[in-house]
Amino acid sequence: MTEPALAHQPSSSVSSTPREISNVDVEAVLRRRARRSALLLVGPAVLWMSIAVVVPLAFLAWVSFWRLDGFTLVHAWDPETWDFVLRDATFRSLTLRTLEVVTIVLAAVVVVGTICGYFLARFVRSRTLQAALLLLSILPFWISYEIRIIMWRPLFGSDGLVNYLVSRVGVTSEPITLFLYNQHAMILAMASLYVVFVIGPMTWGFGRIDREVVMAARSLGASPWRCFWTIELPLAKGGLVAGVFFSAIFLFGDFATERMIGGAQSPMLAGTIEDNANLLQWPTAAALAIVLTVISLVFLGVLMKMHDLRQEL
Amino acid sequence: MLTLAGLLQSGPAAAALLASRAQITEVGLSLSENPKILKAFTDATGIRVNGKTNVFIDLVTFWIQNYKQYDLINNSSVHINGLYGQKTVRPVTLAEVPAWKGVTPLFRTPGAFGVNKKSGLPITNIYTPASLKSKKYDVLRMTPNWYGFDAFGYVQGKAKGDLTSYGAIFDPANRGKASLEKSPLTATMKVATYLQKSGQAKFQGTFSNLTKKDLAVVFDFLTELKNDGQFRLFWSDFGQLVDLISAGEVWVGDWWAAAVEAARQKGAKAVFVNNPKEGSNGWFHGASISPATKNLDAVLKYVNWWLRGGVAGATLGLQGYYSPRPDAVKKILDKQSTTKKGVSDWEYWYAGAMPKERPSLNSRLRNVADWSVFPTEFQEYNRLWTKLTS
Numbered sequence: 001m002t003e004p005a006l007a008h009q010p011s012s013s014v015s016s017t018p019r020e021i022s023n024v025d026v027e028a029v030l031r032r033r034a035r036r037s038a039l040l041l042v043g044p045a046v047l048w049m050s051i052a053v054v055v056p057l058a059f060l061a062w063v064s065f066w067r068l069d070g071f072t073l074v075h076a077w078d079p080e081t082w083d084f085v086l087r088d089a090t091f092r093s094l095t096l097r098t099l100e101v102v103t104i105v106l107a108a109v110v111v112v113g114t115i116c117g118y119f120l121a122r123f124v125r126s127r128t129l130q131a132a133l134l135l136l137s138i139l140p141f142w143i144s145y146e147i148r149i150i151m152w153r154p155l156f157g158s159d160g161l162v163n164y165l166v167s168r169v170g171v172t173s174e175p176i177t178l179f180l181y182n183q184h185a186m187i188l189a190m191a192s193l194y195v196v197f198v199i200g201p202m203t204w205g206f207g208r209i210d211r212e213v214v215m216a217a218r219s220l221g222a223s224p225w226r227c228f229w230t231i232e233l234p235l236a237k238g239g240l241v242a243g244v245f246f247s248a249i250f251l252f253g254d255f256a257t258e259r260m261i262g263g264a265q266s267p268m269l270a271g272t273i274e275d276n277a278n279l280l281q282w283p284t285a286a287a288l289a290i291v292l293t294v295i296s297l298v299f300l301g302v303l304m305k306m307h308d309l310r311q312e313l
Numbered sequence: 314m315l316t317l318a319g320l321l322q323s324g325p326a327a328a329a330l331l332a333s334r335a336q337i338t339e340v341g342l343s344l345s346e347n348p349k350i351l352k353a354f355t356d357a358t359g360i361r362v363n364g365k366t367n368v369f370i371d372l373v374t375f376w377i378q379n380y381k382q383y384d385l386i387n388n389s390s391v392h393i394n395g396l397y398g399q400k401t402v403r404p405v406t407l408a409e410v411p412a413w414k415g416v417t418p419l420f421r422t423p424g425a426f427g428v429n430k431k432s433g434l435p436i437t438n439i440y441t442p443a444s445l446k447s448k449k450y451d452v453l454r455m456t457p458n459w460y461g462f463d464a465f466g467y468v469q470g471k472a473k474g475d476l477t478s479y480g481a482i483f484d485p486a487n488r489g490k491a492s493l494e495k496s497p498l499t500a501t502m503k504v505a506t507y508l509q510k511s512g513q514a515k516f517q518g519t520f521s522n523l524t525k526k527d528l529a530v531v532f533d534f535l536t537e538l539k540n541d542g543q544f545r546l547f548w549s550d551f552g553q554l555v556d557l558i559s560a561g562e563v564w565v566g567d568w569w570a571a572a573v574e575a576a577r578q579k580g581a582k583a584v585f586v587n588n589p590k591e592g593s594n595g596w597f598h599g600a601s602i603s604p605a606t607k608n609l610d611a612v613l614k615y616v617n618w619w620l621r622g623g624v625a626g627a628t629l630g631l632q633g634y635y636s637p638r639p640d641a642v643k644k645i646l647d648k649q650s651t652t653k654k655g656v657s658d659w660e661y662w663y664a665g666a667m668p669k670e671r672p673s674l675n676s677r678l679r680n681v682a683d684w685s686v687f688p689t690e691f692q693e694y695n696r697l698w699t700k701l702t703s
Contacts, residue, residue: 068692071398090700097703153552158560159579175560181546181553264495264549267703277374279497279695280395 057293063286073282081283085291091272095291098268101187102251102299108191109247110240113198117239118228120199121206134203137196145193149260152189156180181263189261194250198243205239206232241307245300252296269295335611336361340376341387342369344629345458345598353624360611368550377401381605384612390438390455390597391498394687397441397454403604404441405453409613412620413456416637419678420457420597423450427595427678432519434684435460435597458619459626459634460597462677463499464589466568468558469582478590479507481565483534488543492557492566495547497698498685502594503567504531506682510591520683521594525693532697539701547702551575558583570633587672592682597637630662635674639663 067078085091116137124130140148154160156179163175179185209232217227233240255271258264264271269292276285339346339362346364355361365383367375373392380386380401388396396402407413418425423436435457437445444452467476474484482491482503493500502521508514508531518524523531538544545563548554551572557563558576573585587593600616602609619625622638627645629636631652636642646659653661660666665673688694 070689071394071687073399084696088696088700090696090703094699094703153556158556158562163560181557181562259549260553263546263553264702265546267699272699272703275699276695278370279691280373280377280399281692281695284695 057290060286060289060293064283064290066283066286068281068283071280078283081287085284085287091288091291094267094269094272095295097266098252098270098292099295101183101190101266101268102248104187105190105194105251106244106247108187109195109198110244112191113195113202113243114233114240116195116199117202117204117236118206118232120203130203130207134200137199140193141196146256148193149189149256152261153180156185180261181265183262183266186258186262186266189257190251190254193257194247197246197250198240201239201242201246202236203239205236205242209235237307238309238311241303242309245303245309248299248303249296252292252299335359335608336363337384337606337608337611337615338363338365338382339385339387339615340365340367340372340379340383342366342372342598344632344634345387345625347628350625350628354615354618357618358611358614360614362615380603383603384606384608385600385602385615387458387598387600388455389685390435390457390599391685391687393438393455393601395691396601400604402454403602403606405456405602405613405616407451407453410453410456410617410620412617413453415640416457416620417639420637421450427681429519429681429683432522432683432686434519434521434686435595438597438684438686455599455601456616456620457597457599457637459599459629459636460595461570461634462587462593462595462681463567463569464586464593465503465566466558466570466573466583466585467565468561468563469584471561472564475590476565476584477586478511479503479567480511482567483507483538483543484565485541485543487565488541490545490562490564491543492545492548492554492563492568494567495549495702497694498688498691499567499594500535500547500698501528501531501694502683502685504534506591506594508534510682518688519686521686522688523690523694525690528690528693528697532701535701555579588676588680592680593677595681595684597684631658633662633671635663639674 064081065077065079067074067076067080120130120133124133156162158175162179166172166176179188213235214227214231217231218224222230253270255268255274258266258268258271267275269288273285273288273292276282276288337360341364343366346366348364351362351364369389372386372388373395376383376386376388376396377399386396393402413421419427420435420439422428423433424430425436428434428436433445436450439453439455439457440450441452441454444450465479465482467481471490472481473486474481481487482493484491493503498521501523505514505516505520505523505527509516509520514527514530516523516527516530518527545557548557548563548566548568551569554568554572555575558568558572559579559581561581568583568585570585570587573583576583600619602612602616606612620638622636622641623645626636626638626642630642630646643659643663646662647657649658650656652658653667656666661671663674665671665676668676
């Protein structure tokens with residue numbers, strides 16, 4: 001197969017060191033083949049991503065330029081919606097609140113997830129028990145997202161378990177709604193829903209650190225805290241970034257928790273998109289969806305800058 | 314060769330056989346997609362109905378995205394302007410709905426008892442704009458299936474002020490314990506009704522279809538109240554509302570009658586005010602046909618069947634909703650007494666035998682401030698509402 005290729009090489013090269021030249025050429029052919037194979041392998045994924053992500057996003061961008069003429073949608077190229085969305089102070093405050101809530105929830109899931117992950121990786125010696133506990137934390141994800149949120153109500157609702165216990169103990173005679181229909185409840189629920197995305201990767205991140213590295217640091221006089229902060233946590237950074245990555249993806253798009261647990265008291269971008277769609281404001285909903293997508297992508301881009309997740313694969 | 318047309322022409326037996334295989338697909342609230350109602354239709358006609366349920370807030374977007382896969386939607390009239398404007402509804406001629414002539418004049422005849430003089434609702438939601446303009450009233454964009462009236466509710470012993478008026482929702486005595494539905498359409502309607510009927514404002518538009526100037530007044534009022542901490546929250550779903558009422562978190566608000574009843578069953582001393590002094594907000598649900606339907610004959614049979622009242626009307630009647638064929642429902646409900654001992658279901662639910670619990674239909678029709686509609690300035694409604702709630 002390589003013979004014809006060799007026959008076409010410049011004569012000067014062939015005459016000088018024929019053996020070396022042919023090796024270089026073979027490598028080039030192999031590289032070309034590898035590129036072709038890579039393209040073939042990545043092709044279906046690119047095609048799928050184009051159909052499932054790029055085309056809908058492009059369509060969304062197009063819809064954001066449509067115009068409402070009475071109750072009829074006019075398929076135009078009208079920048080009015082974008083002018084409104086980018087200039088209106090309401091949408092700026094919605095964006096800021098979205099970022100604020102996402103930041104608070106991410107901080108909570110990072111702290112709790114890191115502690116849980118560290119505990120599982122360092123203090124649970126039995127591999128079986130470790131896997132069982134990890135599985136237990138993932139268990140709620142075997143049921144649908146909506147059901148998990150709805151389950152919050154029987155727990156924290158006026159006639160839920162918490163209120164039952166509180167009234168039995170005699171703390172209050174009337175049911176309390178401390179854990180429902182306010183921003184604190186929403187953040188608490190979001191943190192509890194998404195912390196599992198950090199626990200898993202952090203358990204894996206801490207678990208793969210060679211214990212002898214830690215022991216060496218300890219034997220050289222490092223305190224457990226210094227050891228954790230300067231050695232273990234940096235080495236588990238991949239797990240942390242992966243956890244935050246997945247939590248953030250879900251958090252930016254979460255509107256059900258805001259509604260059902262937050263009582264729609266702290267509107268965010270995702271919920272506002274739904275509100276606009278329900279009132280047939282498709283251009284505004286589309287423009288806000290694009291804004292949310294851009295924010296998410298920028299956030300994820302920053303995360304990737306902090307740590308290249310591809311190195312973990 | 315055996316063909317569909319040949320079979321249809323071969324006699325009633327073959328037609329019945331075909332009908333038994335016909336199936337229509339519908340989307341609506343769980344109330345209309347009640348298996349008991351759908352089965353009654355199948356028993357009567359042999360046509361099966363595949364009824365998909367969806368929640369109120371998602372029905373519109375679901376229909377606009379999926380109407381080509383469905384034969385009809387059973388939806389609130391408040392959305393019909395939007396659905397029709399986006400060409401997702403097939404108009405129906407009177408010739409296609411022979412049962413129309415039996416429907417109560419409230420939905421058929423301009424100026425009939427209960428029809429709002431200023432807005433022309435609910436009639437203006439029923440007919441197509443062209444049919445209204447020509448005054449022929451011969452083409453429909455939706456047919457009414459059931460209707461009711463929204464007002465407000467309160468918790469006895471806690472809510473203060475004039476408890477016969479919407480004013481209780483805005484009374485400083487209930488600060489922090491008042492609530493409004495998280496909907497720019499219904500909340501503004503309540504506020505506008507209250508402000509005008511109490512002499513605090515005079516609106517150019519109708520209560521459910523306010524002008525931009527009117528909306529500025531309504532939202533100034535709402536913003537001031539919100540900033541003063543009047544509202545505990547804007548409630549957004551049935552379960553949440555029941556929870557809040559029974560927990561004592563809210564004392565007064567534009568609550569749904571069914572949620573008040575559910576809260577009562579959980580021990581709350583909740584009361585629904587059927588006929589507030591400013592008047593209630595009427596609404597109705599009905600059928601609109603998909604322009605993409607391939608089962609038009611079967612769909613029209615279904616639409617006509619609903620318009621005849623009967624089982625559907627009686628079933629919903631026992632849940633507190635009125636039928637546009639009260640005469641047909643009376644024949645069923647008059648013979649039974651399942652709600653209050655010694656009182657027929659008709660007397661209880663329609664005739665006002667126990668007026669404090671359930672006033673008569675006539676008294677409620679007399680007291681309608683206006684009917685719900687998807688407003689012309691809906692973009693402004695949405696803009697101001699987003700600003701208020703964010």
